[in-house]
Structure formats: C-alpha cells, structure tokens
Amino acid sequence: MRFTRQSNSFAIILSYMMLPLKENDRPIVKKLLEAGCCARCVLRFCCLEVQSAYRKSYEDISRELCDFIRDAENKVAQVAGVPEQLTEDPPSKKIKLDTAKIDDQSEDESVLVPTVTDQGNAEPMDSDVCVVCLGVLQDFCDEAHATKISGVVKAENYQFDTMVLSVSLPAQLSVREHSCWLHIKKEVREKSMCLDKDDVIPVKEAFKWIMQGLVSKQLGGIPVVTKISRQTEQFEVGVGFTHPETDSDCHFLAGICPDCFRPTKNKQNVFTRMAVVKAIEKVSDEKFVKKFPCPPPRPASKCIAQDVQCLHVSVFVAGRYNKFSRTLPQTPWVIDGERRMESSVEELIAAPLLSSFRAEGFNFSSSGREDVDVRTLGNGRPFAVELQNPHRARFNKAEVRQLQEAINQSSDKIRVRDLQIVSRDAMGHMKEGEEDKTKSYSALIWTHKDISKDDLMFLEETKELKLAQKTPLRVLHRRPLAVRERVIHTMSTRFLDAHHFHLALRTQAGTYIKEFVHGDFGRTKPNLCDLLKTETDILELDVESVDVDWPPPIPE
Amino acid sequence: MEDLEHIKAPSVIDRYYTRWYKTDIKGKKGEDQCVLQHSNRICVITLAESHPILQNGNKIKSVNYQISAGCSRLQNKVSGKSKRGGQFLTEFAPLCRITCTDDVEYTIYSCIRGRLLEVNEGILERPELLLEKPSTEGYIAVILPKIEESKTVTNGLLSREEYENVLSNRTGGSAEPEPC
Ligand SMILES: [Zn+2]
Numbered sequence: 001m002r003f004t005r006q007s008n009s010f011a012i013i014l015s016y017m018m019l020p021l022k023e024n025d026r027p028i029v030k031k032l033l034e035a036g037c038c039a040r041c042v043l044r045f046c047c048l049e050v051q052s053a054y055r056k057s058y059e060d061i062s063r064e065l066c067d068f069i070r071d072a073e074n075k076v077a078q079v080a081g082v083p084e085q086l087t088e089d090p091p092s093k094k095i096k097l098d099t100a101k102i103d104d105q106s107e108d109e110s111v112l113v114p115t116v117t118d119q120g121n122a123e124p125m126d127s128d129v130c131v132v133c134l135g136v137l138q139d140f141c142d143e144a145h146a147t148k149i150s151g152v153v154k155a156e157n158y159q160f161d162t163m164v165l166s167v168s169l170p171a172q173l174s175v176r177e178h179s180c181w182l183h184i185k186k187e188v189r190e191k192s193m194c195l196d197k198d199d200v201i202p203v204k205e206a207f208k209w210i211m212q213g214l215v216s217k218q219l220g221g222i223p224v225v226t227k228i229s230r231q232t233e234q235f236e237v238g239v240g241f242t243h244p245e246t247d248s249d250c251h252f253l254a255g256i257c258p259d260c261f262r263p264t265k266n267k268q269n270v271f272t273r274m275a276v277v278k279a280i281e282k283v284s285d286e287k288f289v290k291k292f293p294c295p296p297p298r299p300a301s302k303c304i305a306q307d308v309q310c311l312h313v314s315v316f317v318a319g320r321y322n323k324f325s326r327t328l329p330q331t332p333w334v335i336d337g338e339r340r341m342e343s344s345v346e347e348l349i350a351a352p353l354l355s356s357f358r359a360e361g362f363n364f365s366s367s368g369r370e371d372v373d374v375r376t377l378g379n380g381r382p383f384a385v386e387l388q389n390p391h392r393a394r395f396n397k398a399e400v401r402q403l404q405e406a407i408n409q410s411s412d413k414i415r416v417r418d419l420q421i422v423s424r425d426a427m428g429h430m431k432e433g434e435e436d437k438t439k440s441y442s443a444l445i446w447t448h449k450d451i452s453k454d455d456l457m458f459l460e461e462t463k464e465l466k467l468a469q470k471t472p473l474r475v476l477h478r479r480p481l482a483v484r485e486r487v488i489h490t491m492s493t494r495f496l497d498a499h500h501f502h503l504a505l506r507t508q509a510g511t512y513i514k515e516f517v518h519g520d521f522g523r524t525k526p527n528l529c530d531l532l533k534t535e536t537d538i539l540e541l542d543v544e545s546v547d548v549d550w551p552p553p554i555p556e
Numbered sequence: 557m558e559d560l561e562h563i564k565a566p567s568v569i570d571r572y573y574t575r576w577y578k579t580d581i582k583g584k585k586g587e588d589q590c591v592l593q594h595s596n597r598i599c600v601i602t603l604a605e606s607h608p609i610l611q612n613g614n615k616i617k618s619v620n621y622q623i624s625a626g627c628s629r630l631q632n633k634v635s636g637k638s639k640r641g642g643q644f645l646t647e648f649a650p651l652c653r654i655t656c657t658d659d660v661e662y663t664i665y666s667c668i669r670g671r672l673l674e675v676n677e678g679i680l681e682r683p684e685l686l687l688e689k690p691s692t693e694g695y696i697a698v699i700l701p702k703i704e705e706s707k708t709v710t711n712g713l714l715s716r717e718e719y720e721n722v723l724s725n726r727t728g729g730s731a732e733p734e735p736c
Binding site: 333473481522529537 | 568655674
C-alpha cells in the first residue's frame with residue numbers, strides 16, 4: 001500500500017518517512033538512480049535494513065525515491081527563497097534515464113550518462129533493467145513470481161511443514177555489485193565512515209525478505225524461512241536466475257586472477273559464483289575500475305528465471321531382513337553390462353518404500369552382506385535405505401507397519417522386521433558392529449574320505465581357533481591382498497552320512513566361511529581340510545545371526 | 557539322505573574356474589602347465605598333471621623363486637585395491653625353478669600376461685605339496701591380468717578338450733588323465 005499525496009506538505013513528509021532514508025542518503029540515491037540502479041538496489045546500497053521497505057510495490061518505492069530526490073531540490077528552492085509548493089498534485093520531477101542515448105555496443109561510458117528530465121508523465125523508470133540486479137529485484141519480486149514458485153511446489157505435492165527458499169544468482173551479479181559499490185563508495189563513506197561493502201544488503205537477502213512472505217501466503221501460511229541448519233529445515237525450494245547477455249562480465253577476472261579459475265573435470269564453467277567472489281576480493285579497486293566500467297554497463301534484457309527446483313532432505317528407513325533364496329543377490333548383479341538374476345534384496349525392499357515415500361532414488365546399505373547363494377536366517381541382517389527427495393516423509397507407526405507388510409507381501413524370497421524411520425546419524429550404529437561382532441553360520445559340508453560321527457567329535461571341542469586368512473581369491477580382484485587373523489569361537493556338528501555333515505559355527509565377523517571349509521588353495525590356514533585330513537567342500541551356507549543390536553526391535 | 561552322496565559333483569575349481577593349458581612350453585616336450593582362470597579374471601598358475609615333475613616318480617629337491625641374480629619373485633609386494641607394485645609378467649616370464657631328486661631342473665613360466673599378486677611360499681617349506689595337490693595347495697603363483705585383457709589373455713592357451721587331445725596324440729590314444 002502507499003499513501004497518495006494529499007494537498008499538504010504533511011502528506012509529502014509522510015511519504016518520505018515511509019522510506020526511512022536520511023538526509024545524507026540523498027547523494028547516494030541520486031547517483032545510483034542516475035547510474036541505472038533499480039529502486040530496491042538503491043535501498044540496498046543505502047544499507048537500509050528495514051525489511052518492510054523492500055516489500056512495498058516496486059512502483060511505490062520508485063515514486064517515493066523520486067519524491068525524496070525532489071524534496072532535496074525543493075529545499076534548494078527554499079534556500080533560494082522560493083516558497084514551497086503545496087499544490088494538489090505537484091509535478092514530480094522524475095529521474096529518467098535517457099534510453100535514446102544508450103548505445104549497447106559502445107564501451108564508452110560517456111554515452112551512458114543518464115539525464116534527469118523534468119517530465120510530469122514520465123515513463124516509469126522500472127522499464128529499464130537494473131544495472132546491478134539485472135531485474136531480479138524488479139521483475140521477480142512480486143505476487144506473480146510467488147504464484148509461479150508456489151505453483152510448482154503445490155504441483156509436486158510435497159508434504160512439509162517448513163520451507164527454505166534458496167536463490168541462485170548469476171556470478172556476474174557479484175562483479176556488477178562491486179562495480180556499483182566502487183561507484184558510490186565515496187558518497188557512502190561521507191554518510192558514515194563505518195559503512196563498508198559488507199553493510200550493503202545482498203540481493204539474495206532482499207529477494208528473500210520480499211518473497212518468503214508472499215510464497216508463504218500462497219502456501220496457506222506454511223513458514224518460509226532462511227536456511228539455518230540441516231536438522232530443522234527439511235524442504236528446500238531453489239529459484240535460479242541466468243543472464244547470458246552479461247556472462248562475459250566475469251571474463252576479465254580470469255586475466256587478472258587466473259588462479260581462481262582453474263578448469264576442473266566436472267566443471268564446464270569455471271566462472272562459478274564462489275570463484276568470482278574470491279577473485280574480486282583479490283583484485284585492487286584501481287585495477288578493477290580499469291578493467292570494468294563503473295557504474296556497470298546497462299543490460300538490454302532482464303534475467304531468465306530457471307525452473308523451480310524442489311528438494312526434500314533424505315529420509316532413512318532401517319530394519320532387518322531375512323533372505324530365503326540361494327539365487328537372490330543382495331544388490332543387482334551386473335557382469336559386463338548384463339543383468340544376472342532378475343531381482344535383488346535391495347530392490348525387493350526399496351520398491352515399496354520408493355512408491356510410498358514418493359522418493360526419486362535410494363541408497364541401500366547393510367551390516368555386511370551375504371553371497372548370492374547364502375541364505376540369511378534367524379533375526380536377520382540390519383539394513384538401512386536412504387530415500388532421496390521424498391515427497392512424503394511423515395509416517396506414523398501404524399503406517400510404517402503397513403509398509404513392512406507391503407514389503408513382506410511382495411515376495412517370499414525375503415522378509416523384513418523392525419522397520420522404522422531413523423536419523424542419518426543413527427545409521428552409524430549399523431556399521432560400528434560390522435567388524436567386531438560375532439556371526440553365526442550353518443553349513444552343509446562334503447568330505448572326500450568316508451567319515452564317522454566320531455571323526456567330528458574333536459571339532460566340538462575346538463574353541464577359539466585362530467585362522468590366518470589371505471584375502472580370498474574370489475574377492476582379490478577388488479580388495480587388497482592381506483593376511484588377516486580371524487577367530488572361530490565354536491563349532492558344532494550334525495552327522496548326516498559318510499560324506500556329509502552339518503557344521504554350525506560362531507565366528508568373528510569378517511571370517512570367510514567358504515574359504516575356511518575348502519581352504520582356498522591352502523590360503524586359509526588352518527582349514528577344514530587340514531582339520532579333517534581330507535578334501536572338504538561347502539555345499540550350502542546360511543547366516544544364522546548377525547549380532548548387531550541395531551536397529552532396536554519393534555514389538556510385534 | 558542317499559542322494560546327498562551324489563550332490564558332490566563339481567569341485568571348487570569346476571564351479572568357479574576355467575582350466576587352460578599350455579603344452580611343451582619353450583619346445584620342451586611334456587612341460588605342460590595349467591592356468592585356472594576365476595570368473596573374476598584372477599588366474600592361478602599350476603603344473604599340469606602331465607608335467608614330468610608329476611610323471612617321473614622323483615621327489616622334489618628344491619623350489620627356487622629367485623629366477624635371476626637380480627630378480628626374486630619372493631620380493632613381489634602388492635598394495636591397495638589396485639595392487640600397486642606387483643611385477644608385471646609376460647607369458648614367458650619364469651616364475652620359479654623346480655629341481656627334482658634326479659637333479660633335473662624345470663622352469664615354470666607365467667603362461668599369461670598380468671600382474672604378479674603372490675607366489676606360493678607353502679611349497680618352499682613343503683615341496684611335496686606340488687606332487688600331492690598340484691592343482692590346489694601346490695599352486696605356483698596368482699596373476700591378475702589387465703582388465704582390458706581379461707578376455708584375450710588366454711587366447712594362446714588350450715582348452716581342457718584341446719589339452720586332452722594333445723595328450724592322447726602323445727600316448728597314441730587311450731589314456732585320459734583325470735582333471736584334478
Ligand atoms: Zn536492482
């Protein structure tokens with residue numbers, strides 16, 4: 001809202017008061033307007049921290065700035081003895097940029113000098129794109145843009161209770177900001193010696209002051225805030241701008257400060273915002289003004305708004321799984337780009353989660369893993385799934401239980417228990433136990449020579465058997481070669497026939513059971529062949545328990 | 557339970573490895589070797605069952621991995637997942653020399669190109685393993701071919717079938733040694 005100018009000077013004074021500018025802001029305001037700064041950028045360079053001032057309509061701020069300048073001239077008139085005008089609708093002297101004089105092709109600053117024209121019905125000055133914010137604070141800080149942003153958020157149907165609005169600006173805005181700062185540094189210092197470039201309100205900040213409230217209103221009052229910590233702000237909406245016309249603004253910096261713009265493999269554009277800001281800090285004012293015009297040259301077009309990006313922080317779901325199949329790998333098994341086995345544990349678990357959380361992707365991790373031909377029985381193996389960019393993140397206990405049911409209904413090859421939503425940090429517990437906990441296995445063993453029950457007795461009496469285990473040949477292609485000491489705590493046997501028995505083992509985590517049985521070319525010492533003095537082989541293996549006490553059990 | 561008797565068909569080698577052979581290496585009659593290639597491309601080098609060491613009835617006097625004054629395979633050290641530092645071998649690189657009790661010395665070769673990961677120190681202390689378990693505990697060395705050569709590295713070698721044909725032509729027909 002704005003006050004309309006009434007028929008007395010009181011109203012005029014009121015309208016100035018709406019923009020809390022000081023007398024010594026006047027030279028700054030005048031110089032900035034002449035340079036082609038937009039009304040909101042003028043407020044920024046006046047270091048005005050009153051947020052409500054930025055939230056007024058662009059037209060109102062423009063008009064009030066013009067009044068502020070005109071008042072100065074009136075005062076000059078008063079000093080000259082001319083009585084103050086108190087007419088109903090005083091002709092407003094507007095600063096207008098003489099666009100006819102602008103020559104985009106020319107770098108000669110002299111043609112860019114704006115003129116103050118005395119026109120009652122002047123074109124609104126916001127038709128000119130701001131030399132500093134390139135239109136961000138002119139054309140993208142209104143109800144219409146807020147509608148566009150909230151429209152995208154609504155269309156994606158996210159569930160959230162707080163939203164972070166983040167802004168990404170073209171890197172050259174930093175160059176233009178600096179150029180403008182150097183242009184008015186003298187006047188700002190005259191206003192107050194303590195003011196520095198850091199006191200100028202950043203474009204991002206002003207943008208958020210205006211837009212957070214507007215977007216919040218459109219979303220039915222959900223708070224739209226500035227990012228403070230990862231913990232509380234779960235949902236982020238990114239608004240980005242580009243301005244290809246002025247991308248080359250940054251290029252001169254590479255000549256002055258090549259160190260800041262080293263090309264890297266994964267970066268197509270070396271002129272990142274960070275690099276540009278760093279380079280500007282290194283360049284002296286003298287050098288900068290020699291290489292880049294002050295104030296910045298006028299752009300012909302405004303910024304282009306990029307697609308609005310929504311991102312919800314990942315949700316982590318943990319539990320324990322059983323694997324009942326000897327033809328099911330834990331993760332998709334691909335050899336030479338070709339898929340082996342049609343499914344996997346992680347896919348069977350993740351598919352129902354992905355659709356319920358409406359997530360874009362997932363990462364599966366677990367406390368150790370079993371081979372494709374190994375079953376995992378007993379209490380199951382702890383696992384966690386990171387669900388990336390979930391559109392829905394809140395599930396109560398009953399809903400999580402239903403999810404667990406859905407997973408268990410979808411396949412009889414696996415079963416999940418203790419399903420729960422956990423924090424990212426809690427995932428660490430799963431890996432902690434991995435190396436030093438006990439694991440229990442049961443294996444079906446074949447022996448070359450005939451055996452009797454009595455031949456197996458001594459295995460039961462063998463406790464804390466130390467093994468020296470070289471990295472198994474089957475994983476040596478992807479793991480370092482080492483000899484590791486592992487302990488088999490206990491063994492028990494169940495005789496089947498002259499060539500077969502069941503062997504139950506409790507071992508230190510990280511013991512390779514298959515290699516303990518067949519010896520791996522004698523690379524695991526001692527092995528079961530040595531102990532039984534005959535060739536032995538492993539026909540079946542089951543994991544009976546993984547003794548990691550995370551995640552906590554969920555009572556049925 | 558009776559059918560459990562018949563479960564044991566394929567051995568560890570049958571399940572995970574492909575057998576390749578090189579016969580009459582360096583033109584020396586009968587000096588045959590075996591390359592066991594794992595599906596993960598790792599190769600284990602062993603004597604073939606037709607090698608004179610396993611055929612001549614002599615015992616083994618010594619195994620020597622010092623293949624020249626300046627080069628010992630025992631010095632081979634690999635580190636990290638990428639196995640940095642391992643000696644790179646071509647197919648005719650000698651791995652070790654084995655001397656039998658009749659004082660005949662045989663040189664065992666790499667047979668394939670690749671990085672040497674380890675040699676079998678077990679046969680230094682117990683050379684009899686070469687005779688008792690030539691294709692398992694009596695192995696000679698482990699070699700990792702380059703990933704881009706993993707498919708072609710065995711191109712010059714004989715398959716099990718071709719090897720058996722070579723053997724039957726040698727003896728003039730019938731004898732087919734069991735694969736071990
Ligand atoms: Zn601006």
